Amino acid sequence: xxxxxxxxxxxxxxxxxxxxxxxxxxxxxxxxxxxxMYHYVxxxxxxxxxxxxxxxxxxxxxxxxxxxxxxxxxxxxxxxVAEYMGAELVLDQRVYEELNAFFAxxxxxxxxxxxxxxxxxxxxxxxxxxxxxxxxxxxxxxGRIAICLPGPPREMSWLYENCLDxxxxxxxxxxxxxxxVRTMGIGESDLETMLLPLIDGQTDPTIATYAKEGEVAVRIxxxxxxxxxxxxxxxxxxxxxxDICGEYIYSINDEEMNEVVVRLLKNRGxxxxxAESCTGGKFAVSITDVPGASNVFGxxxxxxxxxxxxxxxxxxxxxxxDKGVVSAEVAEEMAVAxxxxxxxxxxxxxxxxxxxxxxxxxxxxxxxxxxAYEGCSGSRLIxxxxxxxxxxxxxFTLNMQRTVYLILxxxx
Amino acid sequence: xxxxxxxxxxxxxxxxxxxxxxxxxxxxxxxxxxxxMYHYVxxxxxxxxxxxxxxxxxxxxxxxxxxxxxxxxxxxxxxxVAEYMGAELVLDQRVYEELNAFFAxxxxxxxxxxxxxxxxxxxxxxxxxxxxxxxxxxxxxxGRIAICLPGPPREMSWLYENCLDxxxxxxxxxxxxxxxVRTMGIGESDLETMLLPLIDGQTDPTIATYAKEGEVAVRIxxxxxxxxxxxxxxxxxxxxxxDICGEYIYSINDEEMNEVVVRLLKNRGxxxxxAESCTGGKFAVSITDVPGASNVFGxxxxxxxxxxxxxxxxxxxxxxxDKGVVSAEVAEEMAVAxxxxxxxxxxxxxxxxxxxxxxxxxxxxxxxxxxAYEGCSGSRLIxxxxxxxxxxxxxFTLNMQRTVYLILxxxx
Numbered sequence: 001x002x003x004x005x006x007x008x009x010x011x012x013x014x015x016x017x018x019x020x021x022x023x024x025x026x027x028x029x030x031x032x033x034x035x036x037m038y039h040y041v042x043x044x045x046x047x048x049x050x051x052x053x054x055x056x057x058x059x060x061x062x063x064x065x066x067x068x069x070x071x072x073x074x075x076x077x078x079x080x081v082a083e084y085m086g087a088e089l090v091l092d093q094r095v096y097e098e099l100n101a102f103f104a105x106x107x108x109x110x111x112x113x114x115x116x117x118x119x120x121x122x123x124x125x126x127x128x129x130x131x132x133x134x135x136x137x138x139x140x141x142x143g144r145i146a147i148c149l150p151g152p153p154r155e156m157s158w159l160y161e162n163c164l165d166x167x168x169x170x171x172x173x174x175x176x177x178x179x180x181v182r183t184m185g186i187g188e189s190d191l192e193t194m195l196l197p198l199i200d201g202q203t204d205p206t207i208a209t210y211a212k213e214g215e216v217a218v219r220i221x222x223x224x225x226x227x228x229x230x231x232x233x234x235x236x237x238x239x240x241x242x243d244i245c246g247e248y249i250y251s252i253n254d255e256e257m258n259e260v261v262v263r264l265l266k267n268r269g270x271x272x273x274x275a276e277s278c279t280g281g282k283f284a285v286s287i288t289d290v291p292g293a294s295n296v297f298g299x300x301x302x303x304x305x306x307x308x309x310x311x312x313x314x315x316x317x318x319x320x321x322d323k324g325v326v327s328a329e330v331a332e333e334m335a336v337a338x339x340x341x342x343x344x345x346x347x348x349x350x351x352x353x354x355x356x357x358x359x360x361x362x363x364x365x366x367x368x369x370x371x372a373y374e375g376c377s378g379s380r381l382i383x384x385x386x387x388x389x390x391x392x393x394x395x396f397t398l399n400m401q402r403t404v405y406l407i408l409x410x411x412x
Numbered sequence: 413x414x415x416x417x418x419x420x421x422x423x424x425x426x427x428x429x430x431x432x433x434x435x436x437x438x439x440x441x442x443x444x445x446x447x448x449m450y451h452y453v454x455x456x457x458x459x460x461x462x463x464x465x466x467x468x469x470x471x472x473x474x475x476x477x478x479x480x481x482x483x484x485x486x487x488x489x490x491x492x493v494a495e496y497m498g499a500e501l502v503l504d505q506r507v508y509e510e511l512n513a514f515f516a517x518x519x520x521x522x523x524x525x526x527x528x529x530x531x532x533x534x535x536x537x538x539x540x541x542x543x544x545x546x547x548x549x550x551x552x553x554x555g556r557i558a559i560c561l562p563g564p565p566r567e568m569s570w571l572y573e574n575c576l577d578x579x580x581x582x583x584x585x586x587x588x589x590x591x592x593v594r595t596m597g598i599g600e601s602d603l604e605t606m607l608l609p610l611i612d613g614q615t616d617p618t619i620a621t622y623a624k625e626g627e628v629a630v631r632i633x634x635x636x637x638x639x640x641x642x643x644x645x646x647x648x649x650x651x652x653x654x655d656i657c658g659e660y661i662y663s664i665n666d667e668e669m670n671e672v673v674v675r676l677l678k679n680r681g682x683x684x685x686x687a688e689s690c691t692g693g694k695f696a697v698s699i700t701d702v703p704g705a706s707n708v709f710g711x712x713x714x715x716x717x718x719x720x721x722x723x724x725x726x727x728x729x730x731x732x733x734d735k736g737v738v739s740a741e742v743a744e745e746m747a748v749a750x751x752x753x754x755x756x757x758x759x760x761x762x763x764x765x766x767x768x769x770x771x772x773x774x775x776x777x778x779x780x781x782x783x784a785y786e787g788c789s790g791s792r793l794i795x796x797x798x799x800x801x802x803x804x805x806x807x808f809t810l811n812m813q814r815t816v817y818l819i820l821x822x823x824x
Contacts, residue, residue, distance in 0.1 A: 011622055014437030014631070016592070018432055022453070026428030036425045038464070040433070041451035044620075048471075052450070054468060059460075071601045072621060105797050131800060152623070154803065167415045167696055193462040219607070274714075279692025280700025284714040288692025291801060293716070299724060300714025302696040304685075308754070310709040321744055391704060 001037040001171050003034045004060040008068035008077050009151055010043040017141050018390040021066045021149075021156050028160060031224065033172050034062075050290040053084050057144055057342040062171075067151030071113040076139075076164045077148055078121070085141045087121035094128065095120065095135050104131060125167060131158035131363040138167055177230035178205075178221040180254035181238060183245065184402065187215045194245050198237065205237045213391075214398045218256070250405065257401040258286040263294035264408045265346075271402055273299040273342035275313055275334040275349040277325075278367055280304060283348065292355060299342035302332070326351050328364060331370030335379075339372040346373045346407055348400050352382065371403050371412065378412075413448045413583050416472040418464060419479035420456040420489050421563055428787060433478045433568050435560075440572060444580060445588045446474075446633065456486040465496050465620040469556055476584075476752040479563030481546040483572040489560055490533070491548075499555045505531065506540065507547050514545060534696070537579060543570035550579055553573035557583075589642035590633035592666035593650060594655065596814055600628045606657050610649070617649045624812040625803070627782040662817060669813040676820045677758075679710035683815055685754035687725055687746040687761040689737075690779055691717060695760065696808040711754035715746070725749035738763050743782030747791075751784040758785045758819055760812050764794065766804045777804050781815050783824065790824075 005025055005165040011017045022039045029036050037060050042052045049068070056063045067182050068077030082089050096118035103110040117134055120126055127136035132155040138147045145166065149156045183191060188211045192199070195218070203403020205222040218241070222233040238252050251260055267270060274283045278376045282301030287293050303309045306325055310317050315333050331351050339347035353359070363388040382399050386392055406412040417437055423429040423617040434451045441448050449472050454464045461480070468475045468679050480489030494501050508530040515522040529546055532538055539548035544567040550559045559576065561568045584641070595603060600623040604611070607630070611619050617634035630653070634645035650664050663672050677684060686695045696712035699705050715721045718737055720731050727745050735741040743763050751759035766781020782791045798804055816824040 007451075010620060011631070012435070012451065013438055014442050014590075015437070015448075016631070018430060018435045019451070023424070023427040023430045025427070030426050036427075037455075037460075039419075039424065039431070039451070039453035043449075048449070053513055070623065072604050074620070098748040104796075108599060108602070111605060113601045113604070129805075154625075154800070182655060206478075225733075229781065276693075278700075279697075280705070281688075281696035281712055281714060284693035285691075285697055288690075288714075288716060289802070289805075293692070297692075298695055298715075298717030299720040300712075300716070301711075301724075302693060302700075302712025304706060304712070305710030306695075312711060312713075312753070316559075341724070343723075344459055354524075390701070393701075 001034050001062060002060040003029055004038040004040065004056045004272050005036065006040045006042065006056055006063055007151075008042055008044065008049055008065060010074075010396060011044045012041045012067075018191065019152070020153055022134065023065070024153065024157060025160065026066055027141070031176060031178060031221065032165075032168060033176055034168075034195065035176060043078065044068060047081045049225070050084050053081065053146070061143065062145040062147065064147045064149065066149045066156055069117070069136065069148060069150045070097040070103045071117055071133070073113070078119075079144050081139065081148055082121040085121065085139050085144070085146055087123060087139060087141070089119040089235055090122045092118055092126060092135070092281060099130070099133060114337055127159050127163035127167075129155060129159055130162070131155045136163065138164070173222045173314050174225065174249070175227040176223045176232050177227055178219055179234050179238060179250055179252060180216060181218045181220065181241065182251040182254065182257075183213045183248040184250050185247070186216065186248045191216050191218070191245060191248070198244070204410045205233050207237070207323050214395055215257075237385070255397060257405060259406050260288040260292050261401050261408070262293055262296055264405070266292065268408070270346060270408075271296050271298060271344040272348065273297070273301075273344035274336045274347065274400070275301040275338035275370075277304055277309070277334075277351040279350050279393055279400070280353045282393055283350070283400040286397055286401060287391065299338070299344065301341075302340055309334065310349050313341070316372070326353060326359070326366065326368060328368050328370075328381070329403045330375050331368035331369070331379040335370035335372040336377050346404060347371065348403050350396055350400055352396060354396070355386070355389045355390045364389070365395075367396050369396075369400055369403050371407060374406055413446050413474060414449050415441055415474045415476060415525065416450040416452065417448065418454065418468055418477045419563075420454055420474055420477060420487075421799065423516065424453045424798065425455050425645060432565055433563070436565065437478070437572065439642065440577070442588060444577075445584045445737040445778045446580070446769040447585050455489065456480060457518050458488045458492050459574075461488065461492045462496055465558070468558050471668075474515060474559065476561065478558045478561045478568055478769055481548070481560060481562045483523070483531070483545070485525070490531075493551065493558050493560055494533040497533065497551050498558070498560055499532040499535060499551060499553065502534045503546070504532040504538060505683040507538070510540070510586065511545060527628045527747070539571050539575035539579075541567060542574070543567045543573055548575065550576070552765050586637060587639040587642050588633065588635045589639055589646050590631055591646050591650065591664055593630040593653065593661055594663040594666065594669075596627040596632065596662055596669065596810065598660045603628050603630070603657060603660070607653065610652055610656070617645050619649070619653075627669075628806045634746060637771045659796060662747055662814075669810060669817065671702055673816050674699060674702040674705055674708055674818070676817070678704070680820070682758060682820075683708050683710060683756040684758045684760065685750045685756035686759065686812070687713040687715055687717055687750035687782075689721070689763040690766045691805050691808050691812070694805055695762070695812045697762070698809055698813060703785070711750070713750055713753075718745055721746065725753070738771070738778065740780050740781060740782075740793070743780035743791040744784070744789050745782070747782035747784040748789050758816060759783065762808055762812055764808060766808070767799050767801045776801070777807070779808050781808075781812055783815050783819060785819055
């Protein structure tokens with residue numbers, strides 16, 4: 001089936017917002033077996049929206065619109081879609097009650113503008129939105145399918161996952177199953193070379209590698225008559241992959257490293273603590289991002305200044321002056337102190353330069369990661385000459401997670 | 413002048429690449445006084461490219477195409493544009509020589525495919541590319557202007573800055589100026605209602621609100637004969653806005669709240685520290701995201717467990733058991749302790765439920781923010797019944813930033 005994506009919002013044409021929704025939906029639709037034909041962006045202008053919708057249906061059976069479902073006057077997507085498809089807007093009792101309940105709960109008054117969100121095109125399939133107030137919907141008329149989703153990416157993806165994905169099933173003949181295997185410690189081209197015997201001449205399942213920040217992911221996809229067949233084919237392929245490169249695989253279920261670390265710690269009844277300088281608390285945030293992290297994480301120290309390293313962690317000021325605040329010794333002592341103060345089983349620390357500047361003799365991107373666990377402590381040097389502060393801080397955080405992972409695997 | 417942007421590349425329709433080029437160009441074009449009408453994306457398909465180009469010229473005088481200028485067989489943008497505009501491709505001696513020199517330098521043989529990059533539409537204005545091998549160009553025919561730029565964002569922006577920006581000067585009559593005003597503490601529809609007297613019947617400057625995570629931004633845009641006039645009109649409008657809703661405005665320059673907080677602290681020579689439970693360090697991360705944060709932030713405590721609140725911050729275990737770990741009293745004591753331990757001027761703390769679960773009698777989204785500064789301490793209740801853990805943690809963090817902001821403004 002041919003699908004196009006039409007994003008509505010003047011902020012996109014002003015370049016203030018990047019159209020990540022189109023990329024998100026395209027990836028999902030592609031994996032489901034749809035052909036994405038075009039992306040379009042129009043501003044909050046009712047006539048141009050209607051005209052572009054008509055143009056889009058010249059080349060596609062289904063048009064997915066994002067944005068313009070909010071409560072303000074320039075949010076007109078629903079109205080224009082209903083008009084184009086020839087459907088009346090009628091009060092949706094459930095949305096009306098949910099809106100009422102929402103505004104009662106947050107203790108705000110529902111405005112007349114908010115009321116218009118309770119009206120839906122007659123005969124549509126509503127997608128009730130638990131991630132926000134604007135519901136989405138699908139409307140089918142004369143072989144044309146218009147689907148409306150809200151613009152905020154978090155709400156849009158929530159509605160895709162919880163409503164639209166299922167709705168689309170009826171248009172798919174073959175069933176698609178895929179898994180994303182996550183690997184670490186090997187580059188993309190080396191991994192691809194190892195997997196060549198599996199990739200060559202293989203039409204189903206397909207194997208595709210993707211370089212991600214600091215790691216490589218592998219997507220294994222099968223398209224068969226039944227979901228069971230597709231899943232079995234993917235499972236067999238993952239087993240074959242594991243024989244070849246199992247040592248690099250840390251998840252066969254598209255988990256992030258922080259999720260794997262929390263799961264492993266929880267399974268073993270172990271705890272971790274952190275002492276962070278240049279990452280400013282990003283490791284602690286990454287661990288506590290995982291629900292249930294309180295079982296494995298209790299204490300984090302953000303010791304950004306030398307005073308904090310001395311006053312909070314009890315480091316020797318002379319050691320810092322002697323070795324330098326960014327040094328293997330300071331990193332190791334920070335981890336030893338964090339473990340001691342918190343009573344955790346494992347501690348990890350970092351001191352380094354996130355950039356854009358660094359002290360003389362160092363480049364931004366340089367950091368020492370310290371670690372400590374029963375009977376052992378040490379440090380690892382991270383060196384990736386990069387000036388981008390955000391990139392460095394992410395890379396440092398991933399390497400702190402990886403340090404804990406390696407300890408848990410008995411490899412450090 | 414009406415402009416549309418047409419991106420060419422199947423990787424965009426697969427969702428593997430996000431169309432950041434369209435946002436980049438839109439921002440530049442708006443600031444130059446062009447009206448960006450539409451964004452389009454098509455795959456590497458010659459017929460659909462030509463058809464979409466024709467459609468685009470139905471609604472715009474100028475179409476800027478990105479991508480499809482490379483040396484491979486599916487790079488056909490230049491060929492299709494030349495054909496549509498009725499121009500022959502002729503050898504460009506300068507590009508030919510530059511390509512020759514490039515391949516001599518890297519020690520590779522120039523392939524026949526590479527040779528096709530040396531052909532340019534007859535009569536075009538070439539944009540020679542010092543950031544890559546594919547040149548861009550502008551081609552004018554019968555009042556229509558087609559502009560081609562390479563797809564890689566680094567090359568595209570290099571050509572914009574160094575060639576296209578100047579080329580576009582001849583088409584500009586009116587000048588556009590805009591500012592983005594950031595507000596926090598008021599919902600989008602309430603804010604719009606307050607601003608209605610300014611919005612209604614107003615053609616220039618225009619006022620547009622858009623909801624961001626946890627806040628509302630307002631874009632004020634003016635299009636006048638000179639940049640000075642446009643800027644003055646926007647400045648006047650911001651003054652009028654400030655009279656109506658000034659208490660909610662925290663930046664008239666599109667700054668993030670963490671940037672504003674760091675700037676205000678730095679200007680006053682003040683420091684802040686934090687004690688975080690449910691946010692797991694996100695406040696500390698948000699402050700240290702800003703380069704130069706070390707002047708204003710030294711200490712952060714991530715006290716996720718009760719043991720950490722007692723052991724690190726020295727809270728009374730009986731108080732925690734008596735009032736509950738999520739309580740106004742515990743939040744306030746956390747802030748008082750963080751300020752005392754760190755010696756900072758201001759301390760901010762949080763204890764709450766990020767979700768997806770919460771203890772009985774509470775909803776995820778509920779948290780108490782504590783604060784302490786010279787001679788004063790207290791707490792604020794945050795209550796936004798939301799089950800999304802990431803959303804709650806972001807909202808909590810923004811509210812911690814806002815708490816420090818309100819203290820700095822003398823409003824708390």
